[in-house]
Amino acid sequence: ILPGHGGILDRFDSLLFVFPIMHLCGLF
Known part of the structure; x- marks a missing residue:
């Protein structure tokens, strides 16, 4: 992810x- 790229889109x-990733961490 580039810093200062697209604000909301970024x-x-x-x-x-x-x-x-958070979902996988939640499952395990």
Whole structure:
């Protein structure tokens, strides 16, 4: 993720990237 790239879009991409990882951590 590039810093200062697209604001809301960048944050949305980061959520899409982190959410599955948090979900896997929640399962295990």
